[in-house]
Amino acid sequence: MKLDTRAMRHLTAEDWKVLAAVEQGSKNHELVPVPIIERFSRLKGGSSLVSKCISTLAKTSLIAKMKEAKYDGYRLTYGGLDYLALHTHSQKKHIYSVGTRVGVGKESDIMLVADHTGAQQILKIHRLGRISFRTVKTNRDYLKKNASGSWMYLSTLAARKEYAFLSALHSAGIPVPTPIAHSRHTIVMSLVDAPPLRQISSVPDPAALYASLIELYLRLAKHGLIHGDYNEFNILIREDISINPETGTEKITLVPVVIDFPQMISMEHVNAEMYFDRDINCIKIFFERRFHFKPTTPGPFYKDVKKTVGRDGFERLDATLEASGITKKMAKDLEAAIRQHEEEKLQNPEAFEPSEDEEDDDEDEDEEEKEGEEANTDEKEKEEQPSIVIGFQSPSESG
Template sequence: ERNMKLDASALRYIHDSEWRVLTAIEMGMKNHEIVPTKLVSTLAGLKLGGVGKGIGELHRYKLLHHESQPYDGYRLTPLGYDFLALRALSRRGRVLRVGKSLGVGKEADVYEVEGDDGKLYAMKIHRLGRTSFRAVKNKRDYLKHRKSASWIYMSRLAAFREWTHLRALHRHEFPVPFPVDWNRHVVIMGLIPGIPLSQVRDLSFSTQACAEMLQLCCRLAQHGLVHGDLNEFNILVSDEAIEPGEEVRDYRLWMIDFPQMISVSHENAEETFDRDVSGIVKYFVNRFSVPEEDIEIPAFNRVMSEDGALVALDVEVEASGYSKQDGVRLRSALLRGSDSHDIDRDDEEPKSCGDSTEEETEGDGELDEANSSDSSLVAECKPFILECEEGKEHDRQIQDEHDDGDIETHRPTSVHEQGNASHTRGFDRSHVALLVKRERQKAERKAISRRNVTKDKQKQSMKAELSGSSFWG
């Protein structure tokens, strides 16, 4: 099933009732590996007869998989999940028709699609769990606190991680495709007119190109990120009149594939950085005969010790390996450096001193502990604050271009997407207020969970006492 090819021709033949059944099974898979038929009927708001007819049609298009043990139920196939994402994107005008396949990798498939505006885009469909790469649960921290999850859910996490990285990198003017839209496990991005570096036979100015790629690795590290898989397959050479095997004279290098990016705070950051650098150097030396003595190989420690603006993109996108404690301290320093007393808090209900709860006191204590850290952190975060202000100005310029019709950006259409998009915005004042509010809400949920556990233990102890005592005396 995971190697199933995408055939979107049946998309136009599925009726609204069948979409409701397919969406109901997706909702049921949040808590069930196999969704019972009665639960599908309840979630879809249809009678069992209508559900049975819809399931029959969906099963004919191979969008569902039936299981009879240990109970009768259904689950989505990868193709069914593809159809849900394509329907959502087509209703937004992002995908009008699906074209040819641009590439197949161990983690994703890439297709050429056309939007309602007549422009061509690249559609990347994440497909984790293939036989060629089944160790993703051990090599990536997608699950975090979870012990297990379905491959469909992990594909969604990988797509969201790539979307957040893509937007953040594009906002800081890295050579990456333009982010267009995201839904479930599908990411729509700008189509780059070029080919992978692995298909280029002869590259003019290869020494300059090698130095440019090494400089890109250093720039990523200075922004708090390490690519982790920067090789000839994830580097595109852009040229309008290029064909595989021809000589490239006028080129531009692009970087793709971001789910495996890690923070410079990761325990394996230096090893991963050195592996990216050595892979690039080895390829240019062997393929394009670049003299190794002409290549200046950067060192991770030297790059991180160089003076320059510290841009903590790893904290912004919550990259793998970033320190949450450092994130809280950065936000606290940002609050102090951005005149936090001007932050608009109209969305919070005013509370009196007597209304403060134990959970809020605990959440405030975490922030107070961060505020009581050494004052050197404020000076360290000043460049980061300045970069955030520049990021806000860059976002305003993009919005102005969008209003003029020159550029197209994705505007979240639901509260859920607005929450996800908040990870990719700059740390402006309203965003800082939102982060602080979320930290307090998280502390409240933890305190409530602890109280519920305590109550359950008390009930169990009371039941044990009652069961131990004799009723007849």
């Protein structure tokens, strides 16, 4: 699913109302009946105007009909939900223009956007539940049963959770992007001008960088949190440059900035220790492979770190979810979907490789054919090579 904003400016105020009506109707109907769309859109032009709008929206694939439906109705597509979210961001002046896509995951699209002052920001569009339409049938079990498995519900929940944690962590002074806005399955945050650890080939002092990553992780733990996906893709490394006023020499500090929070859990979670160990191991394995660095001391260990939760004046943030209105049931649904997604990824990694020419996965009609197809094997070879050297002092001017 590519975000294609071209049709946006051609939509009339009435089209937007009808689109919003389909969204509203989706809360109770898988396929929103036309009379309900008419009622919710509250247009003065009556049913002929509504049907004109419906036809425009269907032509631009913002809403879709389902084959074999027993009545005349429409559902919102990914594109439709994207447009509604963008429309809200633009009306609130958080987004003025949408630029290029900087990251493609199977769980999200990361877009460079600008506000009306021209300042660049990041738009993250959650796409949880999307992959399951392309993989084996059994994976669809939880999606098919009820609304709690639908992509719209899950993606919106993921965005809400991520925004809640981003805000809480930012307020607590943890280095994360600055949260700007949230709508439906999307969040707007500041652009961190720093490469992910994944792209870095060399640093002057791997031991120091390792120590700062562990320190950051332990800070999260003191707030009662386990990241749950603490790896080289989700840690950006910023170069902070300071000048010693006495000597005039430059000092470069590498500061990790952590991103990506939909899977964050509490230190009290039943599987907390497993996720904790997995996160720490991820960092260890990466440092050994990439920088040939191995820490001399073992640990940190969950049981020791657990004792530090809420200590030293650290505010507990693991109740953030409840505070933001995400119920226990919602949190469970999201967790189940994320876990299922992880399992699918382990079983079928090719299906999760980003591919530039993705087809529109919206149409259920196509899925039977897609299932039999082989994943594009060229794409998986296209892993980018780390090339960034970071943190080294530039050669002195006089030399």
